[in-house]
Amino acid sequence: MKQVNVGICGLGTVGSGTFNVLTRNLAQIQSRAGCAIHIQQVGARRDNPACDLSSTQVTRDIFDVVNNPDIDIVVELIGGTTVAKDIVLKAIENGKHVVTANKALIAEFGNEIFAKAKAKGVVVAYEAAVAGGIPIIKAMREGLAGNKIQWLAGIINGTGNFILTEMGDKKRSFDDVLKEAQQKGYAEADPTFDVEGIDAAHKLVILASLAFAMPLQYDNVFTEGISKVETKDIEVADKLGYRIKHIGIARLIGDAVELRVHPTLIPKKRLIANVNGVMNAVLVSGDAVGPTLYYGPGAGAEPTASSVIADIVDIVRHIHTGASSFIPALGFEDVADKPIISINDIETSYYLRLVVDDKPGVLSQLTTALSDVSIGLEAIHQEEPEDGELCAEIVLLTDKTVESNLLKALSKIESLGCVQGDVKKIRVETLG
Amino acid sequence: MKQVNVGICGLGTVGSGTFNVLTRNLAQIQSRAGCAIHIQQVGARRDNPACDLSSTQVTRDIFDVVNNPDIDIVVELIGGTTVAKDIVLKAIENGKHVVTANKALIAEFGNEIFAKAKAKGVVVAYEAAVAGGIPIIKAMREGLAGNKIQWLAGIINGTGNFILTEMGDKKRSFDDVLKEAQQKGYAEADPTFDVEGIDAAHKLVILASLAFAMPLQYDNVFTEGISKVETKDIEVADKLGYRIKHIGIARLIGDAVELRVHPTLIPKKRLIANVNGVMNAVLVSGDAVGPTLYYGPGAGAEPTASSVIADIVDIVRHIHTGASSFIPALGFEDVADKPIISINDIETSYYLRLVVDDKPGVLSQLTTALSDVSIGLEAIHQEEPEDGELCAEIVLLTDKTVESNLLKALSKIESLGCVQGDVKKIRVETLG
Numbered sequence A, B: 001m002k003q004v005n006v007g008i009c010g011l012g013t014v015g016s017g018t019f020n021v022l023t024r025n026l027a028q029i030q031s032r033a034g035c036a037i038h039i040q041q042v043g044a045r046r047d048n049p050a051c052d053l054s055s056t057q058v059t060r061d062i063f064d065v066v067n068n069p070d071i072d073i074v075v076e077l078i079g080g081t082t083v084a085k086d087i088v089l090k091a092i093e094n095g096k097h098v099v100t101a102n103k104a105l106i107a108e109f110g111n112e113i114f115a116k117a118k119a120k121g122v123v124v125a126y127e128a129a130v131a132g133g134i135p136i137i138k139a140m141r142e143g144l145a146g147n148k149i150q151w152l153a154g155i156i157n158g159t160g161n162f163i164l165t166e167m168g169d170k171k172r173s174f175d176d177v178l179k180e181a182q183q184k185g186y187a188e189a190d191p192t193f194d195v196e197g198i199d200a201a202h203k204l205v206i207l208a209s210l211a212f213a214m215p216l217q218y219d220n221v222f223t224e225g226i227s228k229v230e231t232k233d234i235e236v237a238d239k240l241g242y243r244i245k246h247i248g249i250a251r252l253i254g255d256a257v258e259l260r261v262h263p264t265l266i267p268k269k270r271l272i273a274n275v276n277g278v279m280n281a282v283l284v285s286g287d288a289v290g291p292t293l294y295y296g297p298g299a300g301a302e303p304t305a306s307s308v309i310a311d312i313v314d315i316v317r318h319i320h321t322g323a324s325s326f327i328p329a330l331g332f333e334d335v336a337d338k339p340i341i342s343i344n345d346i347e348t349s350y351y352l353r354l355v356v357d358d359k360p361g362v363l364s365q366l367t368t369a370l371s372d373v374s375i376g377l378e379a380i381h382q383e384e385p386e387d388g389e390l391c392a393e394i395v396l397l398t399d400k401t402v403e404s405n406l407l408k409a410l411s412k413i414e415s416l417g418c419v420q421g422d423v424k425k426i427r428v429e430t431l432g
Helices: A013-024 A026-033 A062-067 A083-093 A103-120 A136-143 A158-170 A174-183 A198-212 A231-239 A301-321 A362-371 A403-414 B013-024 B026-033 B062-067 B083-093 B103-120 B136-143 B158-170 B174-183 B198-212 B231-239 B301-321 B362-371 B403-414
Strands: A003-009 A036-043 A057-059 A073-076 A097-100 A149-155 A242-253 A256-267 A279-286 A290-297 A347-357 A377-382 A391-398 A419-428 B003-009 B036-043 B057-059 B073-076 B097-100 B149-155 B242-253 B256-267 B279-286 B290-297 B347-357 B377-382 B391-398 B419-428
Touching: A003 A013, A003 A062, A003 A301, A013 A026, A013 A036, A013 A301, A026 A036, A026 A301, A036 A062, A057 A062, A062 A083, A073 A083, A073 A301, A083 A097, A083 A103, A097 A103, A097 A301, A103 A198, A136 A198, A136 A279, A136 A290, A136 B136, A136 B301, A149 A198, A158 A174, A158 A231, A158 A242, A158 A279, A198 A242, A198 A256, A231 A242, A231 A347, A231 A419, A301 B136, A347 A362, A347 A403, A362 A377, A362 A391, A362 A403, A391 A419, A403 A419, B003 B013, B003 B062, B003 B301, B013 B026, B013 B036, B013 B301, B026 B036, B026 B301, B036 B062, B057 B062, B062 B083, B073 B083, B073 B301, B083 B097, B083 B103, B097 B103, B097 B301, B103 B198, B136 B198, B136 B279, B136 B290, B149 B198, B158 B174, B158 B231, B158 B242, B158 B279, B198 B242, B198 B256, B231 B242, B231 B347, B231 B419, B347 B362, B347 B403, B362 B377, B362 B391, B362 B403, B391 B419, B403 B419
Parallel strands: A003 A036, A003 A073, A036 A057, A073 A097, A256 A419, B003 B036, B003 B073, B036 B057, B073 B097, B256 B419
Antiparallel strands: A149 A242, A149 A279, A242 A256, A279 A290, A290 B290, A347 A391, A347 A419, A377 A391, B149 B242, B149 B279, B242 B256, B279 B290, B347 B391, B347 B419, B377 B391
């Protein structure tokens, strides 16, 4: 049996998880790979007490790993887009295959990295970069290879989903749950990446490129965070038959692509609307297969390690069977740019929540403002004001319309004398 | 660009779907495979009006396809285990790779077929044999390669799931819904395969072998059908927080394996409990990743074609990269028999529904019969009898116990003077 040597860069959460799972399940993993696998070296600034490194070469300089002539596969698990990028590029230059869990790196620099890897005849594998332990890259790139993918929608940030789930289940405020998520270690001290949709956008562009055979276009994702979702919205949505989820959506319209991350009302009966807590799920619709969904833990040491090791096994199999080439990084021999549709031109339905004077004729003014720009209504929800209250809260669910058109109606509505303050707007998707 | 030639045997539902999707999406599929793919020949007893065969060689003798020296990959889509088996074995003998959607063939004769394919250096791929369009074989064999799989549970028969869903949603009887399923073409004229769990058992043994590195053991699956589930059971289960699903379960206990298909109460909050209609889903739990779920259409022309084509693309990639060997059929270089646990020795919880005389002391007799064999109760549900009724219906949810122990208690309970008729028993799984 031949042997393939692995070098791990980084021994934080995912690094230690990878080291431990690979060590614990080695016999079975080797039986899957058909080849001996050896952790030749670990590069980390400090040891991790979770790992027994006694039989492994350890270096404090992670570039030692990349330059180690005995190493076949470099596993980059340090994160970020500075040193991580240098490591990955140097590994490629040195003719080594790379496995990474780094979504920011792939989303922002994947085009450059993949091109260099291809030129050098090595692989950069990144299953762990999207949706943690869910084998979604493999499903899209190989499992659905017969399909033209039409659209996909994912809950791809566990922290955001935990926050929305807790807000709904326990009627807690956004700020309150965010604080808990930070204490539990789900959310970073700076929670912007999670709650403002940046992390989800990184993952979404990767999925979109796999779906639509196009280069990664991180700069073109529309993102809207969940910090303005209120418990009230979740309650009303529930009454109307919907859940609110932070969803990344990529959809092919003709030859152009929608790329957007935002809070979204989804009908409760959809399976993805029932994905709760820190779990992730990606719904992918292909022209042949129809809708398919992939669900699992989107983060964590061992779930992420599961995907890292799946990539290692794939590469090991490739090496020892002497295959002359690999599956292209984005699944297609040729990728080509596609125009990204501006958020203003996206067509969807809307949930609108507004406070109005509790007087006759108000509803008619609202519906007129909408129908003036040909927007119909799917549902109206109004709660009886408390005794003595002079204002009422109204929720409208609109029919589908283009966003720029809705904005016209909103500016008219917000200028009505009977409307108090701004209108809260959340997009609605049926995902059917 | 090299060219790989495909021959399709069978032009029924899946055959025509495969022909049409492969033709429609050919350019994209070739960009994925990195190689030209040509449908060289179709073998079918008659043409299918759904397919334009004008530019394809057609034969009425399917063995022509298997013996055609130009063909690299034989796609077996005729079903059954007689001629289909001959075709597959002959294709292997002729040095051709095989793709099949035939679960019965793989479940019952897979060990023999895989051994012959390995000896000949060809692949037998069967993604479409389990859960239609869901890429579950790939997920388990490759995507979760880092894990020791602990257990899996699947809704892997769409007809059965359609029947149970309709019974629950519309309070219709089993017979009534079955008739509709037959009219809609979901269920065969002889529905035994679907409703008695034979089809699910075929799929379950395949999944279990992939999970636990063991040869296929179709003869050792315990199966119980859904024909005795009543609308009443679904209603009561709902009140107790459960759904009833026809589930195939494979679980590793020490070095032995549970293999069972039966109606099962599952907590409503589990995602798999919300998989409705003809859809399939497989929940797979690995030691590193934890629970993951794969959902999609379990049958139908194009969903099944999606999986058939994924297999074709995999093989084409292998051929044109010159790989010397393939991923082993069951995912492991070595598989070894594992003992299958008898249903009598399986530990689970139970839902028991029985009719008793509406008299004081009855409940105490029941709980005594259970506690005599150390079975505790999780919940008791009793509906008030109608005025003038002399009997009452009681539902008990037990704690976990071994089946043989439960049977002892049941025989005692059924002999009590206050119990009328037999006790209805359905197993309960938390799948947590």
